[in-house]
Amino acid sequence: MNAGMILVGAILTVAGVLLLRAAWMARRAGELTRRRKLVSGAWVLLAAALAPWAAGAGADKGTAFAFIVMMLAGAAIVLREGFLHRPARNGSGRLEREGRDNGNGNGGWRLFLRRAWVFVLAGPLSFALSLLLAFILYAAWDMSGEHAAANRLAATLIAVPLAWALLATWMTCDLRLRTRSLHALGLVVAGLGSAWLLGGFA
């Protein structure tokens, strides 16, 4: 590893985060033109920092280092902001948007069954759908390349949790439960059909 390049990468990354912070201050002061320039400069610095990071520590490891330094710098600045912040005189402040409270305890069996169905949609059904995706990937993957078997396996190992996470997000969102159920049913039909057409169950 090249310590000099790593140091340059670290300096550029921290400078990029500091510019983002300066842009945030400019926005608060109402200087929108200056803010735009600072934001652009910040992203240019953060992107440019990847080059010395890659040269100093390798492309993949250097990128990981860059993210670590960016997160540390951002977290340090925002924590400092938290400790220095003075509360408004009336002790209140504007709240950010938050999730709805789902804690209605008066629904009885109907509410229990709704929740149980949401669990089925986001849990077992979403998992089954992500496994269906794995079958489709395995059946449809072009196996002619030298590394096809390894790439297919790795892609499947990555696709299953990613698909499940996306489906779980969708199945627990605030759409009508009937709509979500229809989406799930559609995906099951499409998935089974694709897998059957591709010979995934042969």
Added chain:
Amino acid sequence: MWSRLPPRFVANMLNSHTVVGLAASVLLYVLCLSGTVMVFHEEFARWEQPGVPEFLQVSPQSVENMAQETLAGLDEPPHHFYIMLPVQDMPRMSITADETSWYANAAGERIARVDTPWTTFLTQLHYYLTLPGVLGLTLVGILGVLMTALVISGVLAHPKLFRDAFKLRFKGNARLRETDTHNRLGVWAMPFHLVVAFTGAALGLASLVAVTLAPRYSEGDFEAFFAPVFGEEGAEDERPAPLADISTALANFKAQHPDLVPWYVSFHDPATVGQGAEILAQHPRRLVYGDNYHFDQEGNITGSTGLADGALGQQVAASLYTLHFGSFGGLLVKLAYGVFGILSTVVVASGINIWLLKRRQRGRPAAALERAWKGTLWGTPFAMSLVLALVVAGVNSVGVHVAVFWIALTGAMVLAMALPRIAVHDILRRLAGALLLVAVLAHAAIHLDEFHSPAAWGISAALLVFASWLLKPRRLLAAWGREPMAASR
């Protein structure tokens, strides 16, 4: 672009974030806290046996002698046999025959059994949530999926992601503080949360994917299913043969790959005609945990598995481990992962705090749940500290550790719920601090004459700092504000 997300879509994502967060809360918190400690599992292993010699250089002949002597002393030939060579993160040498491991000195003399019950407990807790094998791994994988879903919905539910990037208000009303803390720390450590959650999910669910697909694609053979990425063991032939030449293999490897760091020398069916022998080597400029270099009977390097330079899929799969555990950049990266791990536990805790506060402010307080959550927040470090104290006291059964941990955590939650007039969480916090303090002091007294490992000093110092924070929290928390939820009372 982010701020133009349709309000309805944002509301959908917020709902998903709340539902999934509530479903995963307790176990996710246990996983985040144990994972934070787990980052330093090598340092803890060194702390548990601080007198074992540490060194970075060892001669190939010493390794060879140790392997030959160990093998000769075994009652039965082992199926798996491997030597861990000293590296920067773990400057010790050990040798393992199936289930038994010994540390050795630089001359290759075995000096002590590897005996690390605390590290074993930590591994059981974080890898498996103490459940058996694939079941535990799968549950942890599912929690990884839920955490990934939380990161996705959390980001999509946050239209002012960049506008509010630096706004954090510790002082003020409790709900404001918890919301700001959750959002800011969640956003700034988001790449970490996403990577750790996703890699954990992929590693945890790999077995389940294999169970599903292997019957169709590899005739139910799991090893063959994973072979395209990790390679497979050769055909068995148990007729006796000399152990493959380790010292020549290490010398050849060093000559051919001077930039790589040999880490493990491992054998499958050692000293048989069908033995498989390989050197696992670290690639200092890569994220992959290493690559396996095979060697033959005479010690000639015959090829590699390709984890570092083979298929893209192999390289990605071999990077999942280092990315998850932060083991790709030495102590500095581990410390950074430790900080991010603490942030992730704070994000999980503040997420549920927000939900509880909101209920209270809307006139529907869940007082018992609030107390149970506080019992969980402080009961988890209490239960872990209790296990650590038991280990130092010489109670080395992992079964006992697992039972004590869950009984202590469940008891903490139940007591917190059942005793509304007593600040159980406060008692738990102080008890955790006291147990840690006693454990560190007792450990120092027991190992007074052999406290050689720098990592042992570091771990003891870190535990003392944490213990004093637990014992005297009010002074430190004064800068932050009042305790969570106290303001709403």
